Amino acid sequence: MPRKIALVGVGKIAVDQHIPALNASSEWELSAAVSRNTVVDGVPNFTDMDEMLKAHPEVEVVSLCMPPVPRFAYAQAAIAAGRHVMLEKPPGATLSEVHTLADLATKAGLTLYATWHSREAAFVKAAKAWLVGKTIKSFTVTWHEDVRKWHPNQDWVFEAGGMGVFDPGINALSIVTEILPDPIHLKSSVLDFPENRDTPISAQLDFYHPHGGTVTADMNWDHSGDDVWQIEAVTDAGVLTLKNGGGVLLIDGVVQTGAEDGLSGEYPNLYANMARLVADAASDVDLRPMLHVSDALTLGKRNVVKAFDW
Incomplete structure (x- = not known):
């Protein structure tokens, strides 16, 4: 039942x-x-x-x-x-x-x-498996989208507690914390706040990596054109690129196959996970993505930019 x-x-x-x-x-x-x-x-x-x-x-x-x-x-x-x-x-x-x-x-x-729906994108598990045992040279997150498209006229995203660009950016961080073999922490951040808003509309993040890799994130919520949800890892054994929020995987430029549902399986997977957790009397509360957001807001150098209006 x-x-x-x-x-x-x-x-x-x-x-x-x-x-x-x-x-x-x-x-x-x-x-x-x-x-x-x-x-x-x-x-x-x-x-x-x-x-x-x-x-x-x-x-x-x-x-x-x-x-x-x-x-x-x-x-x-x-x-x-x-x-x-x-x-x-x-x-x-x-x-x-x-x-x-x-x-x-x-x-x-x-x-x-x-829940972290972006972790359930089709190729996140494959990306995590591929990175195991490899040396990270650089790891670059590019997360650009248009707030007007995804949160039209929803002022709460720019109010205190709404997180601004980190509302979508935390999706990237949920993937990063899932697939990187080593834990990272934030070294610095630069945040752009519209002069009429309480939360940032763009962010530049620089992370510490325990083995000296360069780990950065570029997040922009005032982007025009197609969404850019991409993570690129340059390693000692090749280049991994996750596109479309984890829905597409390339290794050294070659598109990988075997998980063709792109992003469509994200929420069905979340509810399947919930059913298993309830059946097992277990919980799952991983706060690592949110911890990076908190650190970014704590360390952030604040830039005031032009007002944002819908």
């Missing part, structure tokens, strides 16, 4: 990814939704989280898809009501609040899953 799940926060990512993934899964039954503005067809809809939890005790799992700032209170309420919790990325507004949620879930014997 499929497990019953509720979706909380029905915005663009929920409509584009979560709902289709749940509807296609044999492991899940979408049984309720909570949103202030959107109704999901075919299920009971609520505007209040507590009302949903009281009305649907049969719902085992709550998947939280709202922006990071309000998410803690919703996750805390779900755990207090005895529900397993799945968190859209980034898992919270701060590291401390996610640590608190992890402690609450552990004490309650519940699953907490901090």
Whole structure:
């Protein structure tokens, strides 16, 4: 029997990814939704989280898809009501609040899953396997996209806690922390803040690598043209290039085959992971990508650039 799940926060990512993934899964039954503005067809809809939890005790799992700032209170309420919790990325507004949620879930014997959808792109596992045992000479992340395309008129991304360019940039960092054989940490960052916004629109990051490799990231959220989601690793045994956010892999310029679903498997894989975690009474709360963002904001040299308007 499929497990019953509720979706909380029905915005663009929920409509584009979560709902289709749940509807296609044999492991899940979408049984309720909570949103202030959107109704999901075919299920009971609520505007209040507590009302949903009281009305649907049969719902085992709550998947939280709202922006990071309000998410803690919703996750805390779900755990207090005895529900397993799945968190859209980034898992919270701060590291401390996610640590608190992890402690609450552990004490309650519940699953907490901090998801990183980009790790589920088709060739991320293959890239990780290829890099094992190789010496990194340089590792370059280029992550350019247009906020107007992916978050149209969503001012929360530029408000405190919204993370700005790190909302997409953390996707790159989730792949980096998954595939690099050695741990890295940030040495310096340069952040461009529009004069009328609270979060950066672009970032340049420089990392320490334990074996002397050069590791950098160039992130831009005011990009025109096609999205650029690329990671290139120059090693002693050749060059690995991940394109399209991990959906395409090249080794020494040769396109690799064997995983043809590109990015389409990301969210189905996340929900399959959640089903396994609940079945195993386990949690998965890897905060390394978010730690790099926190370090970037701590170390960042701030540049004020022209105002950003939609």
